[in-house]
Amino acid sequence: MRQYAFPAHSISYIGQSAYRTIISKSRAVSIRDMPWVPVFWHNVGGKYVFTCPLGGDDFEVTARIRQPQPADGQEQVSWGRPYDFRQLLHEYDEFCPPVRAVVQLAAESDPGTQEFALFAGPRLDAVVANGAVALIGDAAHPLSGAFGAGAGFALEDCHALRRCVEWAWTQENPLPLGDGLALFDSVRSSHYRRLYSVLDKMKGMNAALLQEGLDIDSEIEERVRRAEDERWMYHYKVDEAVDELLQGSSHYSQRR
Numbered sequence: 001m002r003q004y005a006f007p008a009h010s011i012s013y014i015g016q017s018a019y020r021t022i023i024s025k026s027r028a029v030s031i032r033d034m035p036w037v038p039v040f041w042h043n044v045g046g047k048y049v050f051t052c053p054l055g056g057d058d059f060e061v062t063a064r065i066r067q068p069q070p071a072d073g074q075e076q077v078s079w080g081r082p083y084d085f086r087q088l089l090h091e092y093d094e095f096c097p098p099v100r101a102v103v104q105l106a107a108e109s110d111p112g113t114q115e116f117a118l119f120a121g122p123r124l125d126a127v128v129a130n131g132a133v134a135l136i137g138d139a140a141h142p143l144s145g146a147f148g149a150g151a152g153f154a155l156e157d158c159h160a161l162r163r164c165v166e167w168a169w170t171q172e173n174p175l176p177l178g179d180g181l182a183l184f185d186s187v188r189s190s191h192y193r194r195l196y197s198v199l200d201k202m203k204g205m206n207a208a209l210l211q212e213g214l215d216i217d218s219e220i221e222e223r224v225r226r227a228e229d230e231r232w233m234y235h236y237k238v239d240e241a242v243d244e245l246l247q248g249s250s251h252y253s254q255r256r
Contacts (some may be wrong), residue, residue, distance in 0.1 A: 002139040005129035011121035011142045013076045015044055016066040020060065021113040023105045028059040030114040031101045040148065041099045044219055049092065049099050052150065062243055064145075067117075077167060080114030091143055094216070120144035123196040127157075128185040131178035134161055141192050147233055156238040160187050162243045167249075182187055187245045189238070198230045 006184060028034060028051075031199040050062040065088065085107040092103050106113065121142040127135045131182035147153075161184050168180030205226050209219055 001133070002135055004132050005135060005139075005229040006124060009121060011119045011125060012117050014120050014144050015066055016118045016144075017039075017076070018062055018064045018116045018118060019085055019088065019106075019113055020080070020116065021060045021085065021106045021109050022054070022058045023061055023102070023109050025053060025057045025059045027105055028102065031098050031105075034098045034102065041095060042220055042223065043095065044216060044223075047091070049095065050101065051102055061102055062104070063088060063092070063103065064106070064118075070158060076117035077118055078119050078232070080116055081236055083113045083115035085109075118144040120146075123192055125186050125189070126225075127188050127192070128181045131176075131181060134181050136161060140188065141195070143195065143199075147195065149233060155234075156191075157188060159238050160184055160242050163246070164238075167246055183245060183249065187238075189243055191241070195233060198233070201230065202227065 017208075029036075034051070036053055037048070037125065039050070041049040041051070045066060047065050048063075050060070050064075052060045054060055085103070087105060089107055090095065092100055095103075119166075122137070122143075127140040129135075136157035138150060140157060143150070143154055164184040165177065165180040167183065168175040168177065205223070209222060212219075212222075214222060
């Protein structure tokens with residue numbers, strides 16, 4: 001859909017892949033010091049492990065690591081395909097004991113692991129095309145899982161789209177669909193512009209840290225400290241953002 005709406009836009013493999021699997025909670029609970037909340041276990045070089053208890057007996061384990069193009073020439077793809085997680089175990093030897101234990105369990109869960117090559121592209125100047133097509137979810141933000149909140153962004157898109165289209169259609173004199181989509185574009189394009197600015201800041205931070213030559217523990221500590229002010233997206237409230245936008249609209253003000 002993104003390619004149809006904006007044919008000049010393109011995405012490419014960023015050199016990293018994510019490996020996701022589900023293990024049993026009954027096994028994960030045996031790991032000493034394993035937090036029972038969503039946790040990103042950070043390292044350097046773009047490497048991390050994400051652990052999260054889900055519903056039922058499911059416990060998610062996702063590992064992200066830099067992976068070049070396969071030597072066998074196999075094409076990188078964004079959809080999940082089976083992967084033998086045991087090939088990656090050595091990459092996590094320097095992590096703390098809970099992470100080493102949980103990735104070991106993940107390796108034992110095979111063939112449940114799926115590989116997802118990560119693709120990304122530049123920010124779209126708009127998420128609406130031709131006054132009639134609105135992009136939501138991954139189509140609107142080719143961010144390669146940069147914030148671990150893609151599903152949340154998609155739900156925010158849906159809420160904003162419904163509210164803006166509903167507003168246009170429920171005026172005393174109903175407005176064209178394009179008016180509602182223009183409002184949707186206003187609230188979501190500005191949001192994604194702000195998210196991309198965070199990525200730019202992180203890129204600069206990474207370059208600075210490489211020059212500082214810190215030991216691994218100090219570098220991770222600095223990464224966390226310097227990113228402290230860039231967590232706003234996890235507290236963003238799309239309903240309040242849409243309310244503010246509509247309250248600033250002359251049509252909305254007249255209706256109120």
